[in-house]
Amino acid sequence: MSKKKNSALDIAPSRRERKGFGQYVLALILLIYTVVCFLPVWLVFVAAFTDEKTIARNGFAFWPEKWSLNGVNAVLKYGDKLVSSYGVTIFVTVAGTFLGLLVMSMFAYSISRKDFRLSKFLSVYLLIPMLFNGGQLSGYICFTTYYHLKDNLWVLILPLCVTTMNVIILRTYIANSIPGELMEAAKIDGAGEYRTFFQITLPLLKPSLAAVGFMMATAYWNDWQNALMYIDTDKKKPLQLLLINIQKSIEFLLNNNNVPSSVRAAMGGTIPQYSSTMATVIVVIGPIMIAYPFFQKYFIKGLTVGSVKG
Amino acid sequence: MKDFFRNTWKHRAHVVMALPVFLILFFIMYVPMAGLVMAFKDYDFSLGIFRSPWAGLKNFNFMLVSKDMFVRMTKNTILYYLLFTSVGTFLNVTLAIAIDQLLFKKMAKTMQTIMIIPVFISYAAVQFIVYAFLGSNTGLINHMLGTNIKFYSNGTLWPWILLIVKIWKDTGYGSVLYMSVLAGIDSELYEAAEIDGANKWRKIWHITLPSLIPMVTVMLLLSVGNVMRSDTGLFYQVTRNNGGLYKYTQVIDSYVLNSILRSSDFGYTAAASLFQSVVGLLLMLFANWLVRKIEPENALF
Numbered sequence: 001m002s003k004k005k006n007s008a009l010d011i012a013p014s015r016r017e018r019k020g021f022g023q024y025v026l027a028l029i030l031l032i033y034t035v036v037c038f039l040p041v042w043l044v045f046v047a048a049f050t051d052e053k054t055i056a057r058n059g060f061a062f063w064p065e066k067w068s069l070n071g072v073n074a075v076l077k078y079g080d081k082l083v084s085s086y087g088v089t090i091f092v093t094v095a096g097t098f099l100g101l102l103v104m105s106m107f108a109y110s111i112s113r114k115d116f117r118l119s120k121f122l123s124v125y126l127l128i129p130m131l132f133n134g135g136q137l138s139g140y141i142c143f144t145t146y147y148h149l150k151d152n153l154w155v156l157i158l159p160l161c162v163t164t165m166n167v168i169i170l171r172t173y174i175a176n177s178i179p180g181e182l183m184e185a186a187k188i189d190g191a192g193e194y195r196t197f198f199q200i201t202l203p204l205l206k207p208s209l210a211a212v213g214f215m216m217a218t219a220y221w222n223d224w225q226n227a228l229m230y231i232d233t234d235k236k237k238p239l240q241l242l243l244i245n246i247q248k249s250i251e252f253l254l255n256n257n258n259v260p261s262s263v264r265a266a267m268g269g270t271i272p273q274y275s276s277t278m279a280t281v282i283v284v285i286g287p288i289m290i291a292y293p294f295f296q297k298y299f300i301k302g303l304t305v306g307s308v309k310g
Numbered sequence: 311m312k313d314f315f316r317n318t319w320k321h322r323a324h325v326v327m328a329l330p331v332f333l334i335l336f337f338i339m340y341v342p343m344a345g346l347v348m349a350f351k352d353y354d355f356s357l358g359i360f361r362s363p364w365a366g367l368k369n370f371n372f373m374l375v376s377k378d379m380f381v382r383m384t385k386n387t388i389l390y391y392l393l394f395t396s397v398g399t400f401l402n403v404t405l406a407i408a409i410d411q412l413l414f415k416k417m418a419k420t421m422q423t424i425m426i427i428p429v430f431i432s433y434a435a436v437q438f439i440v441y442a443f444l445g446s447n448t449g450l451i452n453h454m455l456g457t458n459i460k461f462y463s464n465g466t467l468w469p470w471i472l473l474i475v476k477i478w479k480d481t482g483y484g485s486v487l488y489m490s491v492l493a494g495i496d497s498e499l500y501e502a503a504e505i506d507g508a509n510k511w512r513k514i515w516h517i518t519l520p521s522l523i524p525m526v527t528v529m530l531l532l533s534v535g536n537v538m539r540s541d542t543g544l545f546y547q548v549t550r551n552n553g554g555l556y557k558y559t560q561v562i563d564s565y566v567l568n569s570i571l572r573s574s575d576f577g578y579t580a581a582a583s584l585f586q587s588v589v590g591l592l593l594m595l596f597a598n599w600l601v602r603k604i605e606p607e608n609a610l611f
Contacts (some may be wrong), residue, residue, distance in 0.1 A: 027412060030421055031417075037482060040478065047442060057313050058453065059449060059453035060448055061450065075443075076416045093432055103334065106328065106330065107331035110324035110325070117321075118318055118328075127611065128374070129339040131591055131594050132343060132591045133587060134341075134344075135584075136567060136570060136578065136583070137570060138342040138348060139338070141345060141358075141359055142342050142359075145359075146341070153351075158334065158337075161334060162331050193324065193327075197327065218429075222431075222432030222434075224432060224547070226435065241434075243435060278442070293423060296423060303490060
């Protein structure tokens with residue numbers, strides 16, 4: 001397999017075919033799909049900068065009649081809450097991703113050692129959770145009544161930290177892209193197991209770590225379900241839970257006519273539901289959008305799934 | 311046996327390195343598996359799962375008592391799985407091939423970058439976007455069409471709405487995996503086919519598609535174990551957990567989440583969970599057995 005075709009995203013020199021009519025049709029179809037994919041994201045950005053009353057009157061639009069910064073300003077009023085939620089989300093994302101990558105790559109490295117007899121058992125042990133698992137309720141009760149982690153940030157970190165699929169991806173990369181001789185050589189030169197792993201394997205694992213790490217970081221960043229089930233204290237609420245709470249409070253205000261007029265007045269006459277929530281959505285999804293193009297190049301190289309059997 | 315211990319001792323560094331994952335999986339995956347016995351218990355908050363008294367099959371009564379709801383959510387779960395998996399797989403493969411075929415490589419890369427974006431938007435945020443399109447007073451669709459469709463109280467439309475949201479969110483990223491396979495096809499195969507006079511479509515049919523089959527099989531096999539599990543965010547967040555839509559949108563996972571959040575019906579929920587896990591396991595074993603009969607290479611285990 002030495003003469004592999006280049007990644008489809010690179011310019012493949014071996015396929016210098018003529019760009020016929022078909023190519024333009026294909027390009028057009030893909031372009032339309034791309035635009036359709038992007039429109040909802042575009043709508044978020046436009047709505048965040050649209051005048052509140054314009055949305056209330058004319059509905060959402062891809063191009064507004066009247067622009068406004070009020071929605072963005074309303075978000076800044078969340079101030080403290082937003083900052084602390086950001087802090088929680090960043091902490092959980094960074095800590096969880098690093099912990100997960102470290103333990104999973106150590107595990108993947110260990111079970112890919114060839115004459116390690118226990119690795120058969122460990123592979124099966126890894127695989128079983130993919131076939132059978134306890135489900136949400138059982139997990140919920142274990143975390144709350146046995147591990148006493150309700151309202152503890154660990155409960156946001158641990159459930160997403162190790163997944164069978166990610167270990168398999170890392171193991172595949174070790175098996176396919178890191179020459180075993182390199183590690184043998186390190187051992188002959190007198191490097192211990194830990195040194196071989198940290199100084200030889202881990203640096204070579206970088207493309208896979210980047211891809212898996214980014215997917216993990218996204219999972220942590222976007223996790224709303226664990227937060228909704230386990231987190232009560234305001235200070236420990238991550239961004240996604242803040243977003244859910246905003247929706248709940250809007251619904252509450254809309255459905256309760258007896259909300260004091262002073263509260264409504266304090267919110268600027270109208271309930272700041274449209275533009276400000278969209279501005280909040282931008283604040284929540286923004287960091288991932290910005291980080292993602294830097295990691296994209298690792299996706300194809302680093303996310304190959306090999307044999308699950310090992 | 312002695313050999314085995316000697317081998318393990320020799321590899322003690324590897325045992326140590328494997329230990330953290332071993333322990334984490336033990337606590338987050340294996341202990342909850344044991345917790346499924348809860349389905350046969352009269353669960354008491356103060357006693358915990360294992361010390362609560364046995365209740366026999368009492369909890370499973372609800373499958374008969376609330377038969378309609380149980381049948382409905384099981385049906386929804388399975389039908390949505392079939393819909394999403396068939397349409398999703400088809401579109402993922404099609405998109406991967408289309409992008410791979412496009413010779414404007416820079417353009418292909420840019421378009422792919424944009425198509426992947428939705429997968430990174432959480433359902434908590436997607437919910438707001440969907441509302442912007444479908445809301446009855448301010449919704450974009452009603453304004454553009456000049457209609458007054460009440461999406462959030464019209465359940466029959468939701469299978470299609472959810473399908474569109476799912477396609478929008480997952481297709482771009484879903485195709486990446488298949489593109490990694492396409493990137494690995496030996497270009498000599500294409501060249502040889504060209505010399506033999508094969509046109510573009512024949513090359514796709516005889517080289518590209520067959521090379522994707524193992525990956526499609528693996529992905530389908532992996533998903534079969536999750537037939538009974540759903541993308542909770544889609545059914546809980548995007549529908550705004552709207553009770554009026556349950557007939558068309560309630561799946562087992564969203565039922566379980568709701569009962570956790572309300573701390574109610576834990577006994578029934580445990581029975582539903584056990585049902586979910588056992589059916590998932592059986593389907594997975596069956597699918598794997600089937601694949602091994604046809605093409606042993608592609609089986610998971």
